[in-house]
Amino acid sequence: MEYRHTVHTANRDLNENFRSNDRGFGSQKGFGGDQNNDQSCSTRGGFTNENFRSRGRRGGGGRGGSFHSGDSDDTNSHRDFGRTGGNDDSGGNGFGRSGFGGDQNNDQSRSTRGGFTNENFRSRGRRGGGGRGGSFHSGDSDDTNSHRDFGRTGGNDDSGGNGFGRSGGRGGFGRRGDNDDSDNKRDFGRTGGFGRRGDSDDSENRRDFGRSGDSGGFGNFGRRGNNDESDGTGDFGRSGGGGGSENRRGFGRRGGFRGKNEEVGFESGKGQDDLGKADTGPKVTYVPPPPPDGEDDIFKHYQTGINFDKYDEILVDVSGVNAPPAILSFEDAELSETLTRNVYKAGYVKLTPIQKHSIPIVMAGRDLMACAQTGSGKTAAFLLPILAHMMKSGVAASQFKDIQEPEAIIVAPTRELINQIYLDARKFAYGTVVRPVVIYGGTQTSHSLRQIFQGCNILCATPGRLLDIINKEKIGLGKVKYLVLDEADRMLDMGFMEDVRKLLLSPGMPSREERQTLMFSATFPTPIQSLAREILKPDYLFVVVGQVGGACSDVEQQIIEVEEYGKRDKLLELLQHIGHERTMVFVKTKKKADFIATVLCQEKIPSTSIHGDREQREREKALSDFRTGQCPVIVATSVAARGLDIENVLHVINFDIPGDIDEYVHRIGRTGRCGNIGKAISFFDRRGDDEQKVVRGLVKVLTDAHQEVPAWLEEMAFSAHGMPTFSSHPSKFASVDSRKRGDFQEDNGYSNPGISQPAARAAEEEDWG
Numbered sequence: 001m002e003y004r005h006t007v008h009t010a011n012r013d014l015n016e017n018f019r020s021n022d023r024g025f026g027s028q029k030g031f032g033g034d035q036n037n038d039q040s041c042s043t044r045g046g047f048t049n050e051n052f053r054s055r056g057r058r059g060g061g062g063r064g065g066s067f068h069s070g071d072s073d074d075t076n077s078h079r080d081f082g083r084t085g086g087n088d089d090s091g092g093n094g095f096g097r098s099g100f101g102g103d104q105n106n107d108q109s110r111s112t113r114g115g116f117t118n119e120n121f122r123s124r125g126r127r128g129g130g131g132r133g134g135s136f137h138s139g140d141s142d143d144t145n146s147h148r149d150f151g152r153t154g155g156n157d158d159s160g161g162n163g164f165g166r167s168g169g170r171g172g173f174g175r176r177g178d179n180d181d182s183d184n185k186r187d188f189g190r191t192g193g194f195g196r197r198g199d200s201d202d203s204e205n206r207r208d209f210g211r212s213g214d215s216g217g218f219g220n221f222g223r224r225g226n227n228d229e230s231d232g233t234g235d236f237g238r239s240g241g242g243g244g245s246e247n248r249r250g251f252g253r254r255g256g257f258r259g260k261n262e263e264v265g266f267e268s269g270k271g272q273d274d275l276g277k278a279d280t281g282p283k284v285t286y287v288p289p290p291p292p293d294g295e296d297d298i299f300k301h302y303q304t305g306i307n308f309d310k311y312d313e314i315l316v317d318v319s320g321v322n323a324p325p326a327i328l329s330f331e332d333a334e335l336s337e338t339l340t341r342n343v344y345k346a347g348y349v350k351l352t353p354i355q356k357h358s359i360p361i362v363m364a365g366r367d368l369m370a371c372a373q374t375g376s377g378k379t380a381a382f383l384l385p386i387l388a389h390m391m392k393s394g395v396a397a398s399q400f401k402d403i404q405e406p407e408a409i410i411v412a413p414t415r416e417l418i419n420q421i422y423l424d425a426r427k428f429a430y431g432t433v434v435r436p437v438v439i440y441g442g443t444q445t446s447h448s449l450r451q452i453f454q455g456c457n458i459l460c461a462t463p464g465r466l467l468d469i470i471n472k473e474k475i476g477l478g479k480v481k482y483l484v485l486d487e488a489d490r491m492l493d494m495g496f497m498e499d500v501r502k503l504l505l506s507p508g509m510p511s512r513e514e515r516q517t518l519m520f521s522a523t524f525p526t527p528i529q530s531l532a533r534e535i536l537k538p539d540y541l542f543v544v545v546g547q548v549g550g551a552c553s554d555v556e557q558q559i560i561e562v563e564e565y566g567k568r569d570k571l572l573e574l575l576q577h578i579g580h581e582r583t584m585v586f587v588k589t590k591k592k593a594d595f596i597a598t599v600l601c602q603e604k605i606p607s608t609s610i611h612g613d614r615e616q617r618e619r620e621k622a623l624s625d626f627r628t629g630q631c632p633v634i635v636a637t638s639v640a641a642r643g644l645d646i647e648n649v650l651h652v653i654n655f656d657i658p659g660d661i662d663e664y665v666h667r668i669g670r671t672g673r674c675g676n677i678g679k680a681i682s683f684f685d686r687r688g689d690d691e692q693k694v695v696r697g698l699v700k701v702l703t704d705a706h707q708e709v710p711a712w713l714e715e716m717a718f719s720a721h722g723m724p725t726f727s728s729h730p731s732k733f734a735s736v737d738s739r740k741r742g743d744f745q746e747d748n749g750y751s752n753p754g755i756s757q758p759a760a761r762a763a764e765e766e767d768w769g
């Protein structure tokens, strides 16, 4: 059967242009503010250089239209583009010139309706920006009809290119994003330029955005996107506008993008598309189907692999004072009878190293920072002791109430990951009074609320949705005993730290002394550890599971030199060889993910894609098609790099190598899980910027995992600039407790210096041997 890949995202070409501003749109120079950024927009979709430059010079704020047509279904999807978006590019310069959506391979029938002229764009730009192109969104046509309205609503009439916001904010284009809430609609964009909300379903506390036009009235552009994704969905100009007058470059004072490596700069945080999507995009009506609830489905699991027993040989280092001893078996864990039964039903017979150490630590009430390899059972390492402890201390059976007070909150950076954690929690809690609930962005808020109202002991959430619910005062935090940050280094980096802070400062949230805080990840760079200490009790324990002979070497890693233009053919060659074995292909940009998936489908390799611009329904469908094997290939951005546990993924291909070595570690960790073996092949274009950034880290990761390091790669690593001392000797641990380095003064075992070191200090400072 031919599998058609649905491409539904639009102008993303700007991404590359804004790479240099990788804190996101508006963080410093602002969108368009940097003339260096304006070189390559828009041969495909997007705007012209010219436009950008104009906006940039004038203080930015302008934004090109974005056209999003959700997939109407998996068939005919390509046609949606054309119908929905499109531009009239009278100047021939750009926006939409070669087809909106950028990709000529995708469809030719765009640009029939809507849109503006290039000329207008330019005008807006020159006038001080703030302008925003129309945005037309036709949502999923198999979804509710309401989506279609957006197409009609969206878009702007730009009369003569005078620009939005020129006259002190009258011309603004105000809209609400995909709000569920009917209040406040008028606020947006009222004063100046264009204000928008992200698609967070909540209008409360977001009213500010875009509202307060600058005195010049030049389109403030403030937005707040989704906060709950790691893939860059949300974040430009998060704290409001700021664009405005000429000499104020940039909008969005703080900005900041989230998608570490998905797509940086403008496009990445929540790129061009995303803005468009939310601007006139449909109200979020998606209600995820309930997961199957038969016992067989709940306990469905895959087999541990041939290397599972090798876990016993791995070294583990525990630092901190008075660590309780490790346990050796599930019997030692003092789980309740039901819990023990569930563990066995889930196919767990032996503890993994991280479980041996974490379970007693958590049961003893200690705070924990735990670092263990991908796929080595970290989820159970925090869920089991929390559940055991909750049950021991007599958790109240959950019941329908308007305000629920969960005892545990678990946050993770992506929607799919938090859902997976929830399914594990549901599995282990099966037959007990404990009720886990999951809430995440991209779904109807009222659905999230309904889930909570029915009872909630363990709340699994992405940060954006969690904050929304807290702000709505629909949950009380006073009873929170456990706070878990999964993928903690990601949760504490620039993308999410602010949300985590907000969570910690939310009314009722117990102080660190009163709650137990647990952090888990496969990577823990030193700067992140120092941030973590603000959140953990001073006497927290640090557990690091070594990697010698362990899971890392279960992934055979290969780096092959391929220049950019040769990547496509190389990928096809590899996939033809791989056949139908499940493969994840990672690329840098959302657009590329769709493009490559489309190309593969054309080549009769059933493929799908997952990235932050896809509707949640599509993301879940893509993942499900991949899990079931209907699509043995999924092309993904870094949104799928962390945590996802999919059976039988035998190959990971880094079509684009990530610019961050931790990201690489997480990506390749989608294979070779739980004692199974896998292969990771990475394309390396020696002229690529990301390659330069990662080359030394790569040599180190390969060396530590006892993989062959190509001589050319080693040579490159030795001659690379700007890195601390480099060593290619293997080290036993992927991470080191930063307290051991003596970086901090001792006090009570270890000091707790508080926060403030920028998280951005790169992971490269870590572990150079």
Ligand SMILES: Nc1ncnc2c1ncn2[C@@H]1O[C@H](COP(=O)(O)OP(=O)(O)OP(=O)(O)O)[C@@H](O)[C@H]1O
Binding pocket: 301, 302, 304, 347, 348, 349, 350, 351, 352, 355, 372, 373, 374, 375, 376, 377, 378, 379, 380, 521, 522, 642, 643, 644, 645, 669, 673, 674
């Ligand atoms: N003791 C165990 N016995 C058998 N299977 C286990 C055990 N512990 C965990 N697993 C299974 O191993 C797989 C990987 O576990 P998990 O997803 O928790 O890994 P992780 O360490 O969190 O990985 P990542 O770093 O990628 O998030 C899951 O399918 C899980 O059910």
